[in-house]
Amino acid sequence: MTQKTSDKSRRNFLKSFGVTVGAAGVVSSFSLLSAAKAAAKEPGETVNLLTADGQLVQVDKNQLRPTVNEPLDELQQRGREGIAGKSFVMVIDLSKCRNARKCMSACQNHHQLRADQHHINVLQMQDADHTAPYFMPKPCQHCDNPPCTKVCPVDATFKRQDGIVLIDNERCIGCRFCIAACPYSARIFQWTEPKDAEKYKDLTYNIEANVPQKKGTVSKCLFSADRLREDKLPSCVSACPNGVYYFGDRNEDAVTNGTSGETVRFSKLIEENAGYTLMEELGTKPRVYYLPPKNRAFEFNGDLLNEENLH
Amino acid sequence: MKNLSTILATLVLVFAFMNSASAEDWKVSATAKKKLNPYELSKKNISTGKKVYQTNCKSCHGDPTKANMLPLVPAPADLGSQNFLVQSDGEIYHKVKVGxxxxxxxxxxxxxxSKWMVIAYLRSFDKNKKKAVVTKAVVNPEVSDVKIELDIDSEHKKLKAHLTGLKKDGKRAGLEGIELSFLIKRAFGQLDISGEEAYTDAKGELLIQFPTDLPGDREGQVDLTIKITDEDEYGVIEEKRVLSIAVPTNPKNPLDERAMWGTRANAPIWIIASYLLGVIGIWSVIFLVLFQVFQLSKMRTKS
Structure with a gap:
């Protein structure tokens, strides 16, 4: 008898459950329909996106949201403090650079810069009349004795505990003292409305990527500080196709090549290849080290516009 | 649709033809062709070649014999195919060298x-020359449950790995001639400390000198992964350990010191002091002057 009732109640339960689920299904399909109608009403611009499994899908632009979720205060605070226990350094092997310029475009994508604005720039160098020319990528040197932070009247540009020199565009008043102070010309000024200003106007400002860029403020290379937080190499380092860049932590005495993924001892790399820093006579103590353009893997005829040099 | 596929097929054929045509164009001089690989086809050389291949060639050519090269036009050759391997060592060498x-x-x-090692590696896929490979190779018994055990000599900073597998008769046997990688975790990658000749001996043992000057964390700890370098034979076999034999390092925080480049909070005391003295000095002079002027006017009213 008891079994029978329990059976009945279970059936009742299943019945009511089925009704609820069915109703929910109907409601949700209605809501889906209405959502679809709403979407159909305002056919916005669509963009092509590549999903994680390699499918190309078209998505309405209005449905896209920027990925930064943290509130401004938190971003500002952690951006000022830096990553504890790290001391980031970069090594640039000039013998490998053949002016592919992938570092520059990756950087401009990441930091929402126009094609004529450079956080990192590949320069064509010739030291004297009869010396061999070479290509030299030049990011911010993230000096350990930075002249730029000394002159900032509003504490907008600063050095963090992991050695990276950043600029806070929320504080920057656009006086450009730091641009004048920097011997490496590593800083740029946003004279006009930045690229895609309208598109990113609702994005929370991220001090570790200088995005969105602000008109009337200074911007500079940040060693992709937001990527370092996720244990990723900087954009330029991972974009290089020729194995030019090494990046790592000096405290660990190891740097990793962005192209091959090979990790080597920092001290050995510098010692064996006679690494040097730029304008060390100024006492700026740069964190970007260069390996001389010796034993180059390609011909360089000194012509920047020559097709052969643009690989 | 059918039309489209026909066009595509024709295009593919045309490109394939162009490719073969350009391959024929690639002329190598007779003297270059005669060059022979000075390195023998030993197991060690082949595995070295494989490493070089994987970092330098694989991205375009894919794995030999697997035909998983990049879809470029002209398509990169499958370097493990017999069509490719009919070429002499010297011919391949020349092509790698010149491009x-x-x-x-x-x-x-x-x-x-390295170039010759890659050629040795490619030759190991050559069906006509396979005999040469076997001469130097070590034959390990067929085993299951392959394990790496580790002994640590903290005093001399030496690591001894013991690679064993379970034989069919239930006994453990050391595996000989297998290359092991000793990897130390760093911020953006793994630092290989195994050195040049990291092959197990007849007992399946391998002794490695841990670098005496490698920094660890505050307690001198590092994360070590030991694994069989070539994953083809036994699959992914690895052993992870936390070692306390690295040099303890206290990360220096540059913000602990007051410096000229510091922000307001980190400015040197003498700057703050001289600034304050300057401000106070100037304002006191101004106040003094104002006070004297006030006194003057007071004197006038008195007289």
Whole structure:
């Protein structure tokens, strides 16, 4: 008898459950329909996106949201403090650079810069009349004795505990003292409305990527500080196709090549290849080290516009 | 739709033909062709060649014999196919050295030894020359449950790995001639400390000197992973350990010191002091002057 009732109640339960689920299904399909109608009403611009499994899908632009979720205060605070226990350094092997310029475009994508604005720039160098020319990528040197932070009247540009020199565009008043102070010309000024200003106007400002860029403020290379937080190499380092860049932590005495993924001892790399820093006579103590353009893997005829040099 | 596929097929055929035509164009002089690989087809050389191949060639050519190369036009050759391997050592060497079109030159990027090692590795896929490979190879018994055990000599900073497998009769046997990688975790990658000749001996043992000057964390700890370098034979076999034999390092925080480049909070005391003295000095002079002027006017009213 008891079994029978329990059976009945279970059936009742299943019945009511089925009704609820069915109703929910109907409601949700209605809501889906209405959502679809709403979407159909305002056919916005669509963009092509590549999903994680390699499918190309078209998505309405209005449905896209920027990925930064943290509130401004938190971003500002952690951006000022830096990553504890790290001391980031970069090594640039000039013998490998053949002016592919992938570092520059990756950087401009990441930091929402126009094609004529450079956080990192590949320069064509010739030291004297009869010396061999070479290509030299030049990011911010993230000096350990930075002249730029000394002159900032509003504490907008600063050095963090992991050695990276950043600029806070929320504080920057656009006086450009730091641009004048920097011997490496590593800083740029946003004279006009930045690229895609309208598109990113609702994005929370991220001090570790200088995005969105602000008109009337200074911007500079940040060693992709937001990527370092996720244990990723900087954009330029991972974009290089020729194995030019090494990046790592000096405290660990190891740097990793962005192209091959090979990790080597920092001290050995510098010692064996006679690494040097730029304008060390100024006492700026740069964190970007260069390996001389010796034993180059390609011909360089000194012509920047020559097709052969643009690989 | 059918039309489209026909057009595509024709295009593919045309490109394939162009490719073969350009391959024929790639002329190598008779003297270059005669060059022979000075390195023997030993297991060690082949595995070295495989490493070089994987970092320098695989991205375009894919795995030998697997035909998973990049879809470029002209398509990169499958370097493990017999069609490719009919060429002499010297011919392949020349092509690697000089390059052509999308195939870059490796004249300076790879040293001679590495180039020949790659050729040795490719030759190991050559059905006509396979005998040469077997002569030097070590034959290990068929085993299951392959394990790496580790002994640590903290005093001399030496690591001894013991690679064993379970034989069919239930006994553990050491595996000989297998290359092991000793990897130390760093911020953006793994630092290989195994050195040049990291092959197990007849007992399946391998002794490695841990670098005496490698920094660890505050307690001198590092994360070590030991694994069989070539994953083809036994699958992924690895052993992870936390070692306390690295040099303890206290990360220096540059913000602990007051410096000229510091922000307001980190400015040197003498700057703050001289600034404050300057401000106070100037304002006191101004106040003094104002006070005297006030006194003057007071004197006038008195008189």
């Amino acid at each position: 052509k079109g999308a195939m870059p030159t490796f004249e300076k990027t790879l040293n001679d030894e």
